Amino acid sequence: xxxxxxxxxxxxxxxxxxxxxxxxxxxxxxxxxxxxxxxxxxxxxxxxxxxxxxxxxxxxxxxxxxxxxxxxxxxxxxxxxxxxxxxxxxxxxxxxxxxxxxxxxxxxxxxxxxxxxxxxxxxxxxxxxxxxxxxxxxxxxxxxxxxxxxxxxxxxxxxxxxxxxxxxxxxxxxxxxxxxxxxxxxxxxxxxxxxx
Amino acid sequence: xxxxxxxxxxxxxxxxxxxxxxxxxxxxxxxxxxxxxxxxxxxxxxxxxxxxxxxxxxxxxxxxxxxxxxxxxxxxxxxxxxxxxxxxxxxxxxxxxxxxxxxxxxxxxxxxxxxxxxxxxxxxxxxxxxxxxxxxxxxxxxxxxxxxxxxxxxxxxxxxxxxxxxxxxxxxxxxxxxxxxxxxxxxxxxxxxxxxxxxxxxxxxxxxxxxxxxxxxxxxxxxxxxxxxxxxxxxxxxxxxxxxxxxxxxxxxxxxxxxxxxxxxxxxxxxxxxxxxxxxxxxxxxxxxxxxxxxxxxxxxxxxxxxxxxxxxxxxxxxxxxxxxxxxxxxxxxxxxxxxxxxxxxxxxxxxxxxxxxxxxxxxxxxxxxxxxxxxxxxxxxxxxxxxxxxxxxxxxxxxxxxxxxxxxxxxxxxxxxxxxxxxxxxxxxxxxxxxxxxxx
Numbered sequence: 001x002x003x004x005x006x007x008x009x010x011x012x013x014x015x016x017x018x019x020x021x022x023x024x025x026x027x028x029x030x031x032x033x034x035x036x037x038x039x040x041x042x043x044x045x046x047x048x049x050x051x052x053x054x055x056x057x058x059x060x061x062x063x064x065x066x067x068x069x070x071x072x073x074x075x076x077x078x079x080x081x082x083x084x085x086x087x088x089x090x091x092x093x094x095x096x097x098x099x100x101x102x103x104x105x106x107x108x109x110x111x112x113x114x115x116x117x118x119x120x121x122x123x124x125x126x127x128x129x130x131x132x133x134x135x136x137x138x139x140x141x142x143x144x145x146x147x148x149x150x151x152x153x154x155x156x157x158x159x160x161x162x163x164x165x166x167x168x169x170x171x172x173x174x175x176x177x178x179x180x181x182x183x184x185x186x187x188x189x190x191x192x193x194x195x196x
Numbered sequence: 197x198x199x200x201x202x203x204x205x206x207x208x209x210x211x212x213x214x215x216x217x218x219x220x221x222x223x224x225x226x227x228x229x230x231x232x233x234x235x236x237x238x239x240x241x242x243x244x245x246x247x248x249x250x251x252x253x254x255x256x257x258x259x260x261x262x263x264x265x266x267x268x269x270x271x272x273x274x275x276x277x278x279x280x281x282x283x284x285x286x287x288x289x290x291x292x293x294x295x296x297x298x299x300x301x302x303x304x305x306x307x308x309x310x311x312x313x314x315x316x317x318x319x320x321x322x323x324x325x326x327x328x329x330x331x332x333x334x335x336x337x338x339x340x341x342x343x344x345x346x347x348x349x350x351x352x353x354x355x356x357x358x359x360x361x362x363x364x365x366x367x368x369x370x371x372x373x374x375x376x377x378x379x380x381x382x383x384x385x386x387x388x389x390x391x392x393x394x395x396x397x398x399x400x401x402x403x404x405x406x407x408x409x410x411x412x413x414x415x416x417x418x419x420x421x422x423x424x425x426x427x428x429x430x431x432x433x434x435x436x437x438x439x440x441x442x443x444x445x446x447x448x449x450x451x452x453x454x455x456x457x458x459x460x461x462x463x464x465x466x467x468x469x470x471x472x473x474x475x476x477x478x479x480x481x482x483x484x485x486x487x488x489x490x491x492x493x494x495x496x497x498x499x500x501x502x503x504x505x506x507x508x509x510x511x512x513x514x515x516x517x518x519x520x521x522x523x524x525x526x527x528x529x530x531x532x533x534x535x536x537x538x539x540x541x542x543x544x545x546x547x548x549x550x551x552x553x554x555x556x557x558x559x560x561x562x563x564x565x566x567x568x569x570x571x572x573x574x575x576x577x578x579x580x581x582x583x584x585x586x587x588x589x590x591x592x593x594x595x596x597x598x599x600x601x602x603x604x605x606x607x608x609x610x611x612x613x614x615x616x617x618x619x620x621x622x623x624x625x626x627x628x629x630x631x632x633x634x635x636x637x
Contacts, residue, residue: 024265025348028258031254031261035257039249039253040242040243040247043242047242052245052246053257053425054443057260103221106224106231106234109231110239127246130240145244148248149250152250153461155460170205171205174204181236184240
């Protein structure tokens with residue numbers, strides 16, 4: 001998906017001024033501009049794609065409702081990220097940690113990580129590292145990821161196209177993810193970042 | 197793949213059974229390293245999903261945000277209206293004296309608004325004309341808006357919907373008729389739907405909210421498809437309702453059959469009176485829209501209808517009246533959505549002398565229900581609630597019966613069994629929308 005630069009000819013502040021001036025439709029340009037990065041951050045913490053889309057929508061709506069609190073001199077995206085992560089923290093808090101720990105240990109750890117103050121920087125750094133690592137993947141692996149995630153092709157069909165059993169396809173996908181995980185980890189070590 | 201890899205892969209794909217989840221959680225809680233490893237893999241999975249997110253998510257997100265903002269503004273307007281009303285009352289007669297003095301300002305403002313609206317109208321019609329008309333609005337119950345690439349327009353009756361347009365409803369619904377056929381989409385409140393671009397595409401993408409579909413039979417080779425964020429419903433010629441909420445799509449079929457496919461490729465055929473829900477972690481199968489059981493002794497009984505005991509009755513009790521044409525059993529129940537329902541009744545009817553009730557639903561006309569016409573027995577048995585056709589079988593002279601179907605809208609209902617013949621019995625009922633259901637015992 002193409003990503004637009006924040007420092008284009010029209011600044012966020014210009015668009016926000018247009019929105020607060022009464023042109024609600026202009027807010028769609030804010031959504032177009034920032035949904036990619038916000039989706040990455042939320043996907044970093046949420047287990048399901050549906051939950052990500054729900055939190056994404058909620059964050060943009062909350063930001064709109066609170067536009068009077070936005071400081072036009074500051075960048076919009078960090079403010080939006082704060083809103084999104086606070087919404088997510090609120091949701092995590094509403095659930096009983098003990099029950100969650102039993103039901104989904106990984107999501108529980110992510111919730112604890114977020115509650116402990118982990119901010120969007122970690123997700124952003126890993127997103128940048130992932131982009132770099134994806135460039136090193138063999139073309140057929142990149143194509144497989146695109147067919148799975150972008151086109152949403154079911155496992156049976158993908159396996160047939162790859163000449164694999166469904167089980168072998170799952171192994172291949174797992175190995176790709178593991179390779180990307182290792183690559184991200186190396187990238188962050190070299191750049192002085194953390195991995196967990 | 198070893199067992200741990202199977203569990204990890206299943207976890208990332210969100211396809212673990214409850215038992216597998218438990219096994220995985222146990223392994224993770226016992227090892228910090230495994231927990232770290234899977235958490236990192238889950239982060240990679242999330243980032244991959246975002247990195248390869250389909251482009252359609254952008255438009256869907258914008259449409260959903262737009263719907264939420266309109267809902268928010270409606271609430272604000274209601275609050276503003278109430279506040280303005282209060283302020284107006286407080287200003288009292290003093291405002292009335294100044295009204296004419298400032299009237300010219302209001303006229304000028306109205307003129308500016310009309311000029312702006314006219315310009316927007318012309319802009320919308322100039323650029324929207326290239327796309328084919330797919331549907332038109334035939335009834336609007338609220339503040340529906342059609343958004344085209346050129347801007348937004350009021351969704352009033354007679355307005356055309358073109359390929360690529362988005363229809364958003366407000367507090368009320370809107371009824372659309374597809375071009376060239378007797379197919380209707382009834383969009384509920386706070387619903388958003390995008391009409392497809394591309395030759396031969398028919399249907400639309402339901403972003404959020406609810407819609408009821410009354411579809412004319414589709415000619416061979418034509419696909420009428422309603423997509424949602426996580427499912428696809430193909431229509432053959434039927435009547436059904438779709439609800440999209442928070443990552444979940446539910447389809448209720450009133451008549452005909454539809455095939456629903458989930459985004460992971462799984463599909464289910466849904467028959468009349470049945471529904472299915474596409475949502476992660478929920479069984480993807482057809483289920484009766486309505487299925488409820490009730491004991492007669494637990495219903496409201498009107499004398500001389502009374503509870504009597506029998507060890508072979510369900511729960512050990514049943515209801516019966518000793519007086520003909522007197523005494524009622526009144527069941528009240530609620531249904532969540534519209535469905536055509538049948539009622540199965542457990543009764544004891546040894547002979548034709550005590551085997552009938554008058555039955556009515558929601559105050560409608562009474563039907564004579566013969567409990568066991570031609571199949572009288574000393575045993576308790578299940579009979580489908582039916583009514584007389586007015587004809588009799590030539591050989592036996594028994595009444596010819598037909599099953600009674602009730603089309604129930606969502607809400608509260610009252611089903612009344614009024615005694616017809618003294619001694620007629622009613623033990624238990626089952627109300628279901630599944631036309632193929634037959635009670636076992």
